[in-house]
Every structure is written in C-alpha cells, then in structure tokens.
Amino acid sequence: MDINIQDLSKENMTDTKEQKLIAGLTSSPKYIPAWYKYDSLGSELELDCRDTAKNNDYYLYRCMTSCLKSNIQDIVPNKETPYKLIDLGSGNCSKTRYVIDQLLKAQTQLSFYPLDISKEFLMRTVDILHHEYGRQLVIHPTAENYVNGIEKFRQLEGPKLILWFNAILNLTYHDQVETLRLISDIMTDDCHLIFSTDITQDQHSILKAYNDKNGLHKKLFLNTITRLNREYGSEVNPDLFRYVMDFVSDPNSDMSYVRAYIQATQHVTFPIPGLGLRLEMERDERLYLHESGTGVSCKYTMDQIRTLTNRAGLKLANSWTDDQNHAVICRCEKM
Numbered sequence: 001m002d003i004n005i006q007d008l009s010k011e012n013m014t015d016t017k018e019q020k021l022i023a024g025l026t027s028s029p030k031y032i033p034a035w036y037k038y039d040s041l042g043s044e045l046e047l048d049c050r051d052t053a054k055n056n057d058y059y060l061y062r063c064m065t066s067c068l069k070s071n072i073q074d075i076v077p078n079k080e081t082p083y084k085l086i087d088l089g090s091g092n093c094s095k096t097r098y099v100i101d102q103l104l105k106a107q108t109q110l111s112f113y114p115l116d117i118s119k120e121f122l123m124r125t126v127d128i129l130h131h132e133y134g135r136q137l138v139i140h141p142t143a144e145n146y147v148n149g150i151e152k153f154r155q156l157e158g159p160k161l162i163l164w165f166n167a168i169l170n171l172t173y174h175d176q177v178e179t180l181r182l183i184s185d186i187m188t189d190d191c192h193l194i195f196s197t198d199i200t201q202d203q204h205s206i207l208k209a210y211n212d213k214n215g216l217h218k219k220l221f222l223n224t225i226t227r228l229n230r231e232y233g234s235e236v237n238p239d240l241f242r243y244v245m246d247f248v249s250d251p252n253s254d255m256s257y258v259r260a261y262i263q264a265t266q267h268v269t270f271p272i273p274g275l276g277l278r279l280e281m282e283r284d285e286r287l288y289l290h291e292s293g294t295g296v297s298c299k300y301t302m303d304q305i306r307t308l309t310n311r312a313g314l315k316l317a318n319s320w321t322d323d324q325n326h327a328v329i330c331r332c333e334k335m
Helices: 010-025 040-050 059-075 096-103 119-136 146-153 173-185 203-210 216-232 302-311
Strands: 084-088 110-116 137-139 160-165 192-198 241-248 256-264 268-272 277-281 286-288 296-299 314-321 327-334
Touching: 010 277, 040 119, 040 216, 059 096, 059 192, 059 203, 059 314, 059 327, 084 096, 084 146, 096 110, 096 160, 110 119, 110 146, 119 137, 146 173, 173 192, 173 302, 173 314, 192 296, 203 241, 203 256, 203 296, 216 241, 216 256, 302 314, 302 327
Parallel strands: 084 110, 084 160, 110 137, 160 192
Antiparallel strands: 192 327, 241 256, 256 286, 256 296, 268 277, 314 327
16 A cells, blocks of 8 residues: 655644634634544544434534435446545545445556544554455545645646535535635646535424433533643633534525534633633623534525535536435535
C-alpha cells in the first residue's frame, strides 16, 4: 500500500483555526464553527449518532446506505479509463466501500484519496482499509480542510470520481455553493461528483432523530465545549447553559435546517487564556454550536438541490432516493 500523508503546516492550521474561533466567539450572535466538534473524539461520537442500534430514530444513514446499495451499479458510471477516487470528508469510509467494490469490478487497482480534517481518525481508517484491500487500493490520505484539500487534488490527471457523502449538509449555504464551485473547478468532462444529502421534510421525524433519547447528538455538539476547554485552557461549564436543538423550515428559502445552541441560564464569564479573550454572556444569550445565521443537517427539496448545483456550475445528471424519500444521492457533471 502506498501511503502519502499530505498535511497543512502546524503553524498555518493553528492560525486559521484560532482566527475562526475568535471570530465566532466575539461575533453577535456568538458561535463556534460546526467543524470544531470533529476532533478524534467527535468523529467517534458522530459514528454513535448514526448507529441505528444506539439511535434507532436516526433515519439518514440507514436510508442513504439502502439507496446506495440498491443503486450502486447505476450510481458509479462506467468508464474504460480507470478512475481516481476522491472522498471528501471520508470518515470511516463505511459508505465509500460500496463505491470501491464497484470500481474494483472494472479495474484491478484503484488510487484512493480520502480527505478528512481529523488526521488521527483518518489514519486509523487507512490502516483498516489496507488490511481489507491490500494492494488493490493505493491510498493517499490527506488531512486537510475542504478548501486546501480540493486545491491539492487539482494536480491529479485523468478521470476523477469525487464523493461527498452527507457532509454538504453541515456547511452554511454560502460554503456549500463555494465548495461545490471549487469541486467543479477541478473537474473535466471525464469527471463526476457523487454527493448525498437529506430531503426529509417531516418535522416530527427530524426532531426525533436529532433530539434522540440517548442524547448522542447533544454529546457530539457539546464536544465543541469539551475541546475548547482542553485546547485553550478555558473552563466553560455546560451546566450553566440550557441545550436546545430545533428545526427551521421555509420551503421558499434556499434550504431548511436544524439549529443547535446553548443558552445561558444566568450571566456568565469564562476566560479563554489560549485565545486571549473572555467569553461573557447575559442570561438567555445563545452560543450557537455552528455558524450563526444558518444551521446544520440541512434539508432540501429537489428543486433546491438543482438550484444549488447550478449556482456552482454543475449539472445534476441523475439522482436516486430511498423508499422512504429521506435521502438522495446525486451525480453531477461539469456544466
């Protein structure tokens, strides 16, 4: 197995992360970026959230996997020239394996480029894939954010199959369009983008899934506070806040979404030495656990998805949904 770990310099990564945290914690309303919850622990908590044995009401992973399995022969396009496979926000590659297996029916070896923001979690996944696929899979892991990672993939020649499973729904709408535009910019006529997202419109199903009875999503979102305390020497006490998750739906907007925030139950002040600032909040003030002004776990209609892809310079070539109409898998081409 060929492993070539590509990484940001520690200096640049730290500066960018700290600047974004400071911007969020000093804005109005205050927020912590959604990506900050995904350290190694957060990545594990994410797996717990979508584990149907632990959260039976979480529909998306189950429905998306069902759609992928049922339609994989159609989803993966046929090509005489071997593809290079890129996986944005690869996680544990549980869904990616269906694509890998399908591609390996047509090509004896596959060059695979998984991208994930958590280097430790990424390398654990790479080790597992190495034992599963051996020399059939030539792996080039990349520990980066989307912007820097996609730019590095620009140098890859030949047909590329780019995967982006579910991660689009955790970005702001502006970042969704911009990231899709970056992807489009590295594509040629021989390339395809396959992404999945949530088309559920039923509020009851959504709130049951994200306000789960075992509090798994709450643990995941509050990992932003745990990580902030650990990395920057603060002592923000979640017990002095009320955790809230709700759903904002507007069919005439760009999308609907889930919001997660903590709300101060009294006036609080917490020094954050590592960032050189003091977090001060009035009673009932909110601290969003994602970028403010929008939410996470976005939900779309098919018309909203077409508008989104068109704005990014992509053509929605085909789409597949599960039997319950919760998940959609889209295949796009360069416009």
